[in-house]
Amino acid sequence: MIEDRLICTKYADLHLHTDFSDGTFSPERVVIEANRLGFAAIAITDHDILDGIEPALSAGNQYGVEVVPGVELSAESDGEEIHILGFYMDWRDRQFQQKLQEFRESRRIRAMRIVDKLNQLGIDIEYDDVLKRADSISIGRPHVATALVEKGHVATASEAFYRFLGDSGPAYVAKQKLTPTEAIMMILDVGGIPVLAHPGMLQQNIVPELASSGLMGLEAFHPYHTIELSDYYCDLAEQYNLLVTGGSDCHGLAKGKMVMGSVRLPYEHVDAMKKARKAILRREREIGSTTNYTSCHELN
Numbered sequence: 001m002i003e004d005r006l007i008c009t010k011y012a013d014l015h016l017h018t019d020f021s022d023g024t025f026s027p028e029r030v031v032i033e034a035n036r037l038g039f040a041a042i043a044i045t046d047h048d049i050l051d052g053i054e055p056a057l058s059a060g061n062q063y064g065v066e067v068v069p070g071v072e073l074s075a076e077s078d079g080e081e082i083h084i085l086g087f088y089m090d091w092r093d094r095q096f097q098q099k100l101q102e103f104r105e106s107r108r109i110r111a112m113r114i115v116d117k118l119n120q121l122g123i124d125i126e127y128d129d130v131l132k133r134a135d136s137i138s139i140g141r142p143h144v145a146t147a148l149v150e151k152g153h154v155a156t157a158s159e160a161f162y163r164f165l166g167d168s169g170p171a172y173v174a175k176q177k178l179t180p181t182e183a184i185m186m187i188l189d190v191g192g193i194p195v196l197a198h199p200g201m202l203q204q205n206i207v208p209e210l211a212s213s214g215l216m217g218l219e220a221f222h223p224y225h226t227i228e229l230s231d232y233y234c235d236l237a238e239q240y241n242l243l244v245t246g247g248s249d250c251h252g253l254a255k256g257k258m259v260m261g262s263v264r265l266p267y268e269h270v271d272a273m274k275k276a277r278k279a280i281l282r283r284e285r286e287i288g289s290t291t292n293y294t295s296c297h298e299l300n
């Protein structure tokens, strides 16, 4: 019996982007690659868009891969960008969809401002080069980077970020961001599980503060994290009674090579999330629509 518990045969990747945001794979291709790599479960976590979920779910049915609905929201604290992942939220909720639509509209306007800045720097690039599919996707700096590569202004997307688009680059334009607490509340309000993405990328230790604002999990496993850092975040999660998640943050081939497969999260963490989700639903039923989600993480 003990041996059964020690040998993990099922793995998940809970951080994946599709071409509905800044990934290069369609949702179906993401599922196919995950299946090829032997993943039992994946989460689709596009930036500010949910349209990849439905096609991934049907591809998941076809290929026998469990698909967890997810999203990645951008927040800011002390001038630092903080990403909050949401899992198992009611992604069909109209108000939630509407809010994300507003974020995407502001991303589109921001992309135009980036193009203006590039033009002022003497770079020959037009809105249409960047905004081709902007109506149906969540546009971000990687799309501008791709256009710069296609037009021959830079050799790689990394060079585009390094020379122009990075946070201190000459064509940088900030995007509309929530506070981390607002992002957490947005996810909780639609019955989802808010998780701090790639905490190892942050300068500040914001975990204690966010744990008391309703955060329910930490992305302990991420390609950016060393083994030591992952261990540290697993311990921190235990300390604050938070769930542990992990994923490759794969953007298809957008960053040169495919990183899916580089992080394998034992499936027991997916089970733990599902248990937490059930507790939320139970609590919702018990106390009706006036749920105070801020204390939901205590239910883990």
Ligand code: AMP
Residues within 6 Å of the ligand: 022, 047, 139, 140, 141, 142, 157, 158, 161, 162, 175, 251, 255
């Ligand atoms: P945005 O949400 O438009 O600000 O774009 C941020 C996205 O750009 C991140 O989610 C990454 O996918 C990507 N990104 C950030 N830095 C780099 C970089 N140095 N090279 C390539 N892609 C990057």
Ligand code: FE
Residues within 6 Å of the ligand: 017, 022, 047, 251
């Ligand atoms: Fe991204």
Ligand code: FE
Residues within 6 Å of the ligand: 072, 083, 197, 198
């Ligand atoms: Fe992120």
Ligand code: ZN
Residues within 6 Å of the ligand: 015, 017, 072, 249
């Ligand atoms: Zn991501």
